[in-house]
Amino acid sequence: FFCVFCRRQGEPPLENGFLPYLGCALQFGANPLKFLREKQKKHGHIFTCQVAGKYIHFLTDPFSYHSLIRQGKHLDWKKFHFATSAKAFGHGSIDPAEGNTTENFHHTFIRTLQGNALDALIEAMMENLQYVMLQSRASKFQPNTWVTEGLYTFCCQVMFESGFLTLFGKEFNPNHDKNLSKRETERARILNALENFKEFDKIFPALVAGLPIHLFKSAHSAREKLGEALLHKNLLKRDNLSELVMLRMLLNDTLSTFDDMEKAKTHVAVLWASQANTIPATFWSLFYLLK
Template identity: 25%
Template structure:
């Protein structure tokens, strides 16, 4: 009788425990629910809606309907969109270890799986330290002359009043800057081969990924193999000549970790190609917008010209080039750069992936879901930037509220080359406004995405060299 009672007691206790745990599980699921939003059609989700309209309108309408955190489904992935600075900081800074960088495998294959963008943890920290070291303020001071020469040579090729595609030309300029920071003064034969094959990779980067011969993606993969061979030859030549350079390649070649391990050649190559990608299109897009915004604001252009011509006259009298101290003392031009980055929001959003179930403000972000902080949404939020559609550099006379302005991202994966990019833009402004006048061709306005936002048709324009100032 006693034994039977014990068995019944254990059974009832187990049953009660089961009911209690099940109830708690349901309650926890109710507490942490998925964010509001629509997942669209099976598999394709809302991809068609996103790409059939201005993506900014798509995201703005979602935010208006659902709030600052909402779910959607596109490019085959369930996603959580975050449209507040606090949420972006949560993902990129305070809880960054819970969200890994993520890219489509097809893009990883073209850049290289060992590139810094695709990693977190120890390896990422090591690579970031190396890249930041080669792009530190002290390091980029020594690039002033080289950047100035590239800008002057590029603009001279535009002179004469013929129509140029501003964006495509700025991409050429940024590519040459990328070559300079990675390889230093590289031989012309290597530079031309790198450029030729990089352009093929670039054309295939956003194409449909397949291995059918003759397709853009297949040709990009083949060009990627040729890039590997070219970089390998450059590395072999450096080792043979025992050259110790202070450029990025030199930093990567001479790096040793705490155990004395050097980087593998494949790791070096992937990161070189990755930096070329990072250095080119985004900066070129920003510089194209600067040309447009200055053109569209004549009074502002005259004020910027006055600032830059004062510097030019000072240098002409002393027979000296543009200096680092002068770059650091261009108050109006610096605000033009910042406002251009805000208005254009070249990086409209970034991709992360939850590595575990994460709860944020009562919402569940399931493991494996993509998470996208929407930088453009808070760059264009009137709460943080009054009259956000107006180009107004004076708004940066006061620092923006914390976490509301992230043109280079935030946290451990923020762009390590942001100081170089800003310096490049200021050098371009200096050479452009002191030596040239220009007019935009055509009346078509708007934005096209390729994939970064640029003025329509790449901003066709005519440039003439000023005879005097």
């Protein structure tokens, strides 16, 4: 038996969908942006949809976000973050109350992403941006050869490769190791990780909405491959790991009961957080500068 809620007076417009329990899940998972635009056009800026057994309220007016954020004392952001991370990335719960880890993530990020640690991270990012644009990308082409590609592809490749090297280091030292084949091998691995990242990122809204990742075979495979690349045994082979990743590796090993793959998937979460908004923001910033 399935229960279907009915809209009550004063509540936002309600979409139950055509399928019991799943509701609008399939349409939302197939193309979240198109789905939200259609419902916004039909219902206005605020509406409710049944997605995989849950009723989710959507607020699509950016000028109203501040009114919602002001109600923070009535909203449990931490509980949502913990649940969403475990659901999307496939590791065990990182809520200390669940007993899988005692790491205080807020303190970890303050320690490694502020002050002197942030200065070092910015400096490393600048060095890697220059390396990627002036050496890594140019190494496979003849000198003075022009390369043409789309602006979004350019931003995607440059920001992902630079960000990946900044967080997770290099398998070689570019200042001492002049072996071109090693550089090309390293870049090929990172660009392969980029393809896996994009495949996984496409269905991220559906995962947050509650759909199981096993419905998306290619995205599930992509997430597992990202996890394999970020296993601790593989990260230990790399030089110049960021302070954030080194500390997270230490705390994973000493304060958690996660297995090796679950530890790696917490690093996938860090990778996603560093790239998911950075790449689009870089593209639009560069687009308007060029325009």
